[in-house]
Amino acid sequence: MSDHTFKILVTGPFAAGKTSxxxxxxxxQVISTDVVTSGDESDVKAHTTVAMDFGTYSIEGDDVRLLLFGTPGQPRFRFMTNILKGDVDIxxxxxxxxxxxxxxxxxxxLRSLLAELRVPAVIAVNRCDDLEIAKRLARSLGALDGEAVVACQLNDPDSGREVVVEILITLLAKIERSELATSGAEVA
Amino acid sequence: MVAGDPAQSKVTTAPPLAFVLDELVEVVDGVHGSLVASIDGFAVARNASMPNSAAHAALLAAGMGLAHQLAGIGGGRELRQLVIDHDEGLLLLWPIGPKRVLALLTTRRVDQSHLRRFVQSRAAWLAGESG
Structure with missing residues (x-):
């Protein structure tokens, strides 16, 4: 991605809230590949993503631009995650x-993806209002101490923006670490 | 004949879906495989020569999902077909009713008009709307 455009992979299990x-x-306008569900999955929700979702978020005009690539959640669509995960920043x-x-x-x-991609993660714990509970859940999933956790209600746009803020903070920290590493190498 | 959905095998006035898919391969010259999947990526039925791979149904659903959006680039609102032209022939994907997709493996010389007429004559069965 260019200096100010960042690719965000939005992933997680079926019906977690990725499209929301x-x-x-x-x-x-979100590019969405939602279709009507069938079988047992129709008991959980009426529509599901079969290929990808795509949306954008910009700040300061278009100076910083997030490209949000959402994956399907079911294991049968894992090949889409494999396609979408290339060159991801977060x-x-x-x-x-x-x-x-x-x-x-x-x-x-989560652990398998992060071990492979070696990029920071933001863990959005949907349908949760308590940050401490969200952090405990994230730790139980194997989240590391430095990984950001957000308690959110993703049917609420304000809550979604809190996740974006955490993504931006995590990106900033990543850039700072990268610059420190570069300046350290120059001094050495 | 191979049916992916036991519900399709029940005795009804309509033939089993896999029978229709086998017939399609036998009757239309140049067709060597056929499969019906749900639009959310589950195999419904396939003809005897199609390999039994759950991944195929998921790939078809993802492909159709993207193709619907790609049609929008041209201002289209209704996807009529998706054609994958590859070194071994064609893979034709047609929406069949609101909830299913029909995939056909064919040679490049297949008579698509004949094929489309055959499919249209059995569309209700393929879509699961009959019998």
């Missing part, structure tokens, strides 16, 4: 605090 996050914060991992049956698999997915 992108829809709530995107400043451009992973925004969305988890539904109340969907406990998804947590074990989500933990495995």
């Amino acid at each position: 996050l992108i829809q709530s914060v995107s400043q451009t 992973v925004a991992f969305v988890i539904d605090a109340e969907a406990r049956q998804t947590h074990p698999g989500a933990g495995v997915e």
